[in-house]
Amino acid sequence: MCGIIGIASYKDISKEILDSLKKLEYRGYDSAGISTINNGEIVENKCAGKVSDLEKLIKKTSLSGNIGIGHVRWATHGAPNQANAHPHSSEEVSVVHNGIIENSAIIKKELIDKGHIFKSQTDTEVVTHLITENLKKMNYLESVFATLNKLEGSFALGIIFKKFNNLIVGARRGSPLAVGYTDKEKYIGSDSYALNSMTKEVSYLDDGDVCVLTKDKIEFFDKNKKKIEKKIHKLANDEDVYSKGNFKDFMSKEISEQPEVIKKCINEYLDKIRKEINIVNFPVDPKKITKVNLIACGTAYHACAVGKYWFEEFTNIDVSVDVASEFRYRNNKIKTNELYIFVSQSGETADTIAALDFCKKKGAKTCAIINVTESSLSRLADLVLPIHVGPEVGVASTKAFTGQILVLLLFILKIARIRNEIKEEEYLNIIKDLENIHSNVALILNNKKIIEDLAVDFIDIKGSMFLGRGLSYPIALEGALKFKELTYLHAEGYPAGEMKHGPLALVENGMPVIVIAPKDRFYEKTISNMQEVIARGGKILLISDHADEVATSENIWSEIRIPKIHKFLSPFLSNIPLQLLAYYVALKKGNDIDKPRNLAKSVTVE
């Protein structure tokens, strides 16, 4: 999952292209590069590291030109180094790519047999050499189409040509690609976020589309080379939401925004007078739904796992939860009265998109719970439910998780009500507590100092475990994921009742074990599982709304108290201390909070 950008202008584009690459860095930050056409030649600047490293390089080498392409990389093929950084150029062509060319090895061999010399280990470089080869007997557009027909896999491409030095060609299959318009400049970019500082007018390419940009116009072609028109979307004027404000990083800003975004999301969906949830246009009549399938990746998958407990608690609907990368390759039996719900912050996660595509092609009805509404997934789903949490820039997802479980809960309560499967009193009690949940989250955030002080004891640990039961099991999974991706320390989320079936062997003196035990029907069982860990020397950090009684009696290392709340709403609260713990441990370790190593914000390759 990389980020690509291209600009065709009447003036020098070097500053603009560097600024856009900085905005795209959440998509990959292990190497960066830019190619421009200058004095009739392709000039390539690229290096390992961040865009700030590329900037230093360019200061020494100089960069100019009215036309150029740029790239930030998340390595798939070949180590993150200068040679494998994009763009990949020949005498005639320079290419940036996001995606994976699955048949690159075969094509590479054919081209080497034809005398082509490869400079990198990447799959992408075959595109450069294929186009160069085709240009010997075709014009630029035919050479691109001939190349695309040979490629297997996914791609978003940006291509410039030495001989056709006033244009950029873009192509999409599987990986997202947008274009942008102003009077005197035209752009291509991996998403609207990369373009919104330069234009508020964008169009999105669909799979198989090719576009040709000059500074004056953009032409679109479908996979059969037929000219097509594209709808122009207007982007919201929301520049400032992309700034850190007074926070030192996006993650701490996004954690602190949770009370506000919860309020905003509830205002969007709940009619506070009639206590009605405003979700309509269900793709399957709620009364007829026989099964619900929840599908996602990473943190979004954990939100689905919380949703499964709520579906089972409030409705009689059968429910399954799947990670998208597994679901998409299983021999799934798709049924029309079943609803397929896809959850994603970015809306661009390749595995989740492919899973939806699979279901749609089999006639399934789909719903997407999304943060980025200008995304591929939201353009594909039958019903789109935005989570209204605003842009999430930090790679480690925080407020989006809270928004995802909130919209899932509102969706489930609405279905339960339509099916008369939830008692009025229970429904109103949950809604009442939900309307106040933002203040409980704020309470925990106001006491974050306790967690900051605890964090120092985690810096040098070998590993840790996060335990929970029922609704707290997915929260244990989510807490462990945050801890891993931010601190680079091993952590495992586990159903507390499963410890004695193996993982208890991991527990030794002083090993931190985080136990999530709100006062619900799993409380006593979780506490006895916690005692099994204490008996083996585990160092317990207990997160509960009932900590006071237990803490004193069970020689627990430390406790974090969360406010008492409706037993089915504990995930909204018990997850916050886990976000903060991962944050503070990473901070104390000096890790890059917003751009953890080896990761990227939206995973656009499988």
Ligand code: AGP
């Ligand atoms: C979470 O912190 C990670 N960034 C990652 O697991 C993420 O949740 C996953 O890649 C899914 O992304 P999506 O919600 O944008 O589809």
